[in-house]
Amino acid sequence: MPTPLDHRARKREYDQRRGSARERGYNSRWEKARKTYLMRNPLCVMCKREGRVTPAAVVDHIIPHKGDTALFWDTENNRQALCKPHHDRDKQSEERGRFQAVGEDGWPI
Secondary structure (H helix, E strand, O other): OOHEEEHHHHHHHHHHOOOOOOOOOOHHHHHHHHHHHHOOEEEEEEHOOOOOOEEEEEEEEEOOOOOOOOHHOOOOOOOOOOOOOOOOHHHHHOOOOOOEEEOOOOEEE
């Protein structure tokens, strides 16, 4: 098992490779688009599926854009409003392949 120091070094190396948030497109134009999207979509879509009403705080790219500007700016098909816990926990786990989406019946989709 890797030591915590190894984990921190790997994370630092990964962050250097992927560039800063500004370099990835999260600039003032994004902030304006984010604010507009959250005004139009104020509730977390994952909480809504679970029967809860929770304010959204994050505009998530459904499909990770990985530098693809067309996918980054796809307002109609590639954005969803999420609360911070769903974005930071469930969405990240899903992207890493550790989460299986579950339907209303409780079975994996």
